Amino acid sequence: MGAPATIDWRSVAALTFDCYGTLVDWETGLARDLRAGLAPIPNKTDDELLALYARAEEEAERPPFRPYAEVLRRALAAVGKSLNAPVRDAEALVAGLPSWPNYPDTNEALRRLQRRFRLVWCRTSTATSSRRPRRGSASASTRS
Secondary structure (H helix, E strand, O other): OOOOOOOOHHHEEEEEEEOEOOOEOHHHHHHHHHHHHEOOOOOOOHHHHHHHHHHHHHHHOOOOOOOHHHHHHHHHHHHHHHHOOOEOOOOHHHHHHHHOOEOOOHHHHHHHHHOOOEEEEEOOOOOOOOOOOOOOOOEEEEOO
């Protein structure tokens, strides 16, 4: 195995970040909104709820294409069904997504980085996207 590649930071024009999982703590927001959308769920940890959600979301994302809001609604209903927990608010995930919290260090880190780089925020989920939020990483874009 060779030496790791190094980055010439002087040639970097911009940094891009996947939003959900890198800047935004989507697991905390999603777990909160799953609980808000369903009847009370005793004896389930957030990790257990997120695992159920991941399976339900994968099924909801199967073709045909659906807007991401519909994927969220279908996945919430499937989680509720698997737990015998009626859906209290079918819009809980859709409405909650914009308020999912940033990680504690996100704002300060972005302030520091923007002094040197252009920052580009990316997300893989929109009202018309069928892709779910995923963990991502920062990447560097070099000047041409």
